[in-house]
Amino acid sequence: MDCIRSQELMSLALDNELDQNEQVLFDQHLNQCPDCREEFALYQSMIQDLKQTPEAELPDGFHDNLMQRINEDKVVPFRKRFNYKQLNIAAMLVMVVVFALVGVNNLSDMNQGKMEETMVMEETTESMDMDMEAVVEESKESAEPAMMMEEPAAEMATEPMADDDVAEEEAGMDEGEVAVAEAEMTTTEEANSESDDGNTVTTTMSESQSEDAKSDDAEPNAKLSRNADDENLTAKLSENELEKEPVISLYADEPEEVPPNTMNWLWFVFATVAVATGFMSILIIRMKK
Amino acid sequence: MSNEQDYKLIKKAIKGDSHAFEELIIPYEKKVYNIALGVFKNEQDAYDAAQEVLIKVYKNLSKFKFESAFSTWLHRLAMNTCIDEYRKRKRHMNHTTSMDQSISNEEGSGPIKQFEDKALTPEQQVLQNEVVSEVRSALDMMKVDQKVILVYRDIQGMSYDEIAVILDCSLGTVKSRISRARKALKDIIVKKREQTDG
Numbered sequence: 001m002d003c004i005r006s007q008e009l010m011s012l013a014l015d016n017e018l019d020q021n022e023q024v025l026f027d028q029h030l031n032q033c034p035d036c037r038e039e040f041a042l043y044q045s046m047i048q049d050l051k052q053t054p055e056a057e058l059p060d061g062f063h064d065n066l067m068q069r070i071n072e073d074k075v076v077p078f079r080k081r082f083n084y085k086q087l088n089i090a091a092m093l094v095m096v097v098v099f100a101l102v103g104v105n106n107l108s109d110m111n112q113g114k115m116e117e118t119m120v121m122e123e124t125t126e127s128m129d130m131d132m133e134a135v136v137e138e139s140k141e142s143a144e145p146a147m148m149m150e151e152p153a154a155e156m157a158t159e160p161m162a163d164d165d166v167a168e169e170e171a172g173m174d175e176g177e178v179a180v181a182e183a184e185m186t187t188t189e190e191a192n193s194e195s196d197d198g199n200t201v202t203t204t205m206s207e208s209q210s211e212d213a214k215s216d217d218a219e220p221n222a223k224l225s226r227n228a229d230d231e232n233l234t235a236k237l238s239e240n241e242l243e244k245e246p247v248i249s250l251y252a253d254e255p256e257e258v259p260p261n262t263m264n265w266l267w268f269v270f271a272t273v274a275v276a277t278g279f280m281s282i283l284i285i286r287m288k289k
Numbered sequence: 290m291s292n293e294q295d296y297k298l299i300k301k302a303i304k305g306d307s308h309a310f311e312e313l314i315i316p317y318e319k320k321v322y323n324i325a326l327g328v329f330k331n332e333q334d335a336y337d338a339a340q341e342v343l344i345k346v347y348k349n350l351s352k353f354k355f356e357s358a359f360s361t362w363l364h365r366l367a368m369n370t371c372i373d374e375y376r377k378r379k380r381h382m383n384h385t386t387s388m389d390q391s392i393s394n395e396e397g398s399g400p401i402k403q404f405e406d407k408a409l410t411p412e413q414q415v416l417q418n419e420v421v422s423e424v425r426s427a428l429d430m431m432k433v434d435q436k437v438i439l440v441y442r443d444i445q446g447m448s449y450d451e452i453a454v455i456l457d458c459s460l461g462t463v464k465s466r467i468s469r470a471r472k473a474l475k476d477i478i479v480k481k482r483e484q485t486d487g
Binding site for chain 1: 307311315318319322323326332336339340343344347423424425428439442443444446449464467468471472474475478479
């Protein structure tokens, strides 16, 4: 046995945990090696000192103080204590279910929101028409031919969202202008009809879409020959107005399917109570810890 | 106290019998206090830690599963609580001023901070030095994990098997951990002797 192996076995040798064969080899090595013998002696005295360390007596009042602390802490007897872990899990489940239900409820709200959005779009295009009027007024003020202003106005009508702000600014600049010539009125009406066409393309059924497409195709020609025959335009306008009717009736029907607002309030109150319960339980658990 | 007696008292205590709880823990209070005293350097910390252990026993008694001896369960709780408390206090100590910390000033090395030692007079200190052996003071310098295992094995005289159950590890692991802890203690003692002699 070498010194390294002997040092590995010293701890076990101190506790008499070596088997017979190992014990013989260990003893033989100690007899031959003074360093290991000295080290083993140091271990023995060290362990002896530790074992002789007198067991300290409990300080006065240790037990009484302990029982007093237990009573002061108002630690509830084990059986009566509520299982806060279970409460936590239950609260979490309630929160998950409530949020899921609220989520589903919000989905229906979103559908309603979409419809409202399309209605807002409709309103925007209407306000756009007012803006177009202002643009046309400006054109009259600058004494340019109506034919020249027609094309930009038509472009704005086909791209209502992008040019909305510009049109508003222009309208602001022309505040106070009163007189609107009859020719400009017809131009505005055409812009109106065009913007309505754009709206119906996105929202109405395929039948009206095809009809709109036809009318869209017809419009450039109408623009070119606008001054020549205003009667064609007014005829076209009346046709477009007829097309608008079913769209309006579609909007009028749908809001009736939306659940009443009182349901939303119930969900809100229920969700608030559930979330409050969850947070309270978590708070209680943390306080108990 | 036998396991059966402990089990009866535990069942009564769980039902809310506080006298049964007192009867259960009284024989272990001294052991718990001495384990804490082995871990902490001073009596006050040991006192607080021992109280903490026994309050935890009271609060967690319903979790006892009657699969092991109550003493083993109690020792495991005591060991874990003492180690936790020791680490907490050590962290706190690291944030407080050290007794021999020097005050650095603009001129370079400053004077050593002087603290009034309210606990012991020089005479009392000499007496205490006589009582606290070299080994005990070396034990205080050890890592808490190693200290605990030596408290169990060499101060409390627990068997390898008991320690294996408390530490929830194999017999081989216990043997090697005890061996390493003893070597660490021996190295500290040798180093201290070299410093004293040198």
